[in-house]
Amino acid sequence: MGDILFLAHRMPFPPDRGDKIRSYNLLKALTDLAPVHVGCFGDTPGDFEHESELAAVCASYALLPRKKSMVRAGAEAVLSGKPVSLTAFEDVKLAHWVERTITEKNIQTIFVFSGQMGQYVPADFHGRVIVDLCDVDSAKFEAYAKDGSAPRSWIDAREGKLLASVEDRLAQRADHTLLVSDAEADLFRSRVKNTLTCNISVVRNGIDTIFFDPQNIVPQGEFAANNGPNLVFTGQMDYAPNIAAAERVMDRLLPKIRDRFPGAIFHLVGRAPVARLTRRDGEPGIRVWGEVPDVRPFLAAADLVVAPLEIARGVQNKVLEAMAMARPVLLSPEAATGIDATDGKHFAIGCDDADLILKAVALLGDGPASLIMAAAARRYVSEHQGWSAMLRPLVEICGYDASEADRNAA
Known part of the structure; x- marks a missing residue:
């Protein structure tokens, strides 16, 4: 079935905040299916202290510091007409690593965690593309704009509008677009231009009830x-x-x-x-x-x-x-x-x-x-709400059958 390229906007370790908890558990589940190559950013020195844990679970990785300030990202976004949240995660080094990894490894699936990382999927990639939006970020910024005051409300309104277009394009490009709940999935379906060309699924968050005991x-x-x-x-x-x-x-x-x-x-x-x-x-x-x-x-x-x-x-x-x-x-x-x-x-x-x-x-x-x-x-x-039950749909989403996944996990 080939290898998996996993792209995340934040280092999945340590799993100590909402998005990192989800990406950490997704990554663990994917490594049971195939060798996984991880490209991600570190925000803090604490992220890099856990680099050995990332290295231990994946076949290869690129962990890059995210140095671009939001002021710089905002200026670049205005000039380019892109959302600020995409520009903040735009990095030439990671783009080159993605291209090299796809060329040198047997990458059959690209798993994009969070919409900011969709920009790294090459237009000429012919394998499976899975995009986990988690939730509808564009709607969140629209809510900020509605409840806020100028000039911040103008910035948020722009971000919501541009992100909505990005999310729609990603959904049209992906083989599967994942949301974290039925409510988010229904909201997203109401916002995409053509639901007939989108495959929108729900993979809910779980909880480690052994750790939280x-x-x-x-x-x-x-x-x-x-x-x-x-x-x-x-x-x-x-x-x-x-x-x-x-x-x-x-x-x-x-x-x-x-x-x-x-x-x-x-x-x-x-x-x-x-x-x-x-x-x-x-x-x-x-x-x-x-x-x-x-x-x-x-x-x-x-x-x-x-x-x-x-x-x-x-x-x-x-x-x-x-x-x-x-x-x-x-x-x-x-x-x-x-x-x-x-x-x-x-x-x-x-x-x-x-x-x-x-x-x-x-x-x-x-x-x-x-x-x-x-x-x-x-x-x-x-x-x-256990993670194993919540992530079981990944087997089919990634193109495996249950027996093959069980053999790989063993």
């Missing part, structure tokens, strides 16, 4: 010193939807929750918090931790995990992680998208601020009910 984790020690209750939000904290969700808790939800529970503390746990979040650390009921070595002790110690995102694309790993850690989870309808669990049984959905406050107070005030929900959440993800 509360039985193996000691809860974060400082939480025990709080009168509580302790509310936790996790995520990449320079990402606009996460910033907005955190500020929603701080400004609109927490004060009302503290009216009922004066000792309630909101713990913000995640990498790279922006200045306007770090400045809030130490305000009544607010603790900004920033990056931590391991998020699991914080989840294990939480009385309630909250995810009130107002813009959310795809399946939220933060929600699956909290559910796997057997914690009660309160989330917005947007954050629940793509997770086929039941509101009121496996997690609680609040439709607006008032509803989120009401349900937070109810869960925090009823310990037995919260524990029942938490246990049901753990059972749900263990039975329905």
Whole structure:
């Protein structure tokens, strides 16, 4: 069946944020099918510290530092008429490596992880092309533009319009275009020009329930010193939807929750918090931790995990992680998208601020009910959201049959 060329906009190791968790698990699954050659970028020194792990799983690789600033990418994008997010990942060295790898290796399949990397697929490549968009980035930028103010809203509107064209062209080019949920797939179908010439499939996110197992984790020690209750939000904290969700808790939800529970503390746990979040650390009921070595002790110690995102694309790993850690989870309808669990049984959905406050107070005030929900959440993800089950469709998508894939994995 030949080798696979895997192109990712970020180094898949370590799998410590949403997109990297997905690319890491996709890469592992693909290496069970065939030799895989990986081309990707490293954003931080920490990415390069894990280069040996990348080398251990692939047949060859190119890991390049992404040095282009967003200011430079923006200027180049304006001059070229391209989206900024594509220009930011445009690199001559990687393009040459891709060309050389296709020439020298028996590449039969190119697997593109995230639309930014579609620019590296040669026009004359005649093998199988699979594009994992994950979610519809163009729609995300359109939402930013709608909710933002000038001049940023103009930039986001331009990005959304240009990305929509790029996504459509990729879908027409690819043998399979993958989205992370049925909702994202339906949204994408509504935006492409000709669905008859596109093969759009869903490969959902999973969760490693062995790694995220509360039985193996000691809860974060400082939480025990709080009168509580302790509310936790996790995520990449320079990402606009996460910033907005955190500020929603701080400004609109927490004060009302503290009216009922004066000792309630909101713990913000995640990498790279922006200045306007770090400045809030130490305000009544607010603790900004920033990056931590391991998020699991914080989840294990939480009385309630909250995810009130107002813009959310795809399946939220933060929600699956909290559910796997057997914690009660309160989330917005947007954050629940793509997770086929039941509101009121496996997690609680609040439709607006008032509803989120009401349900937070109810869960925090009823310990037995919260524990029942938490246990049901753990059972749900263990039975329905494991990565092996979620990625099983890759066998057919990549052109293998199940028996051949099992032989290769063995």
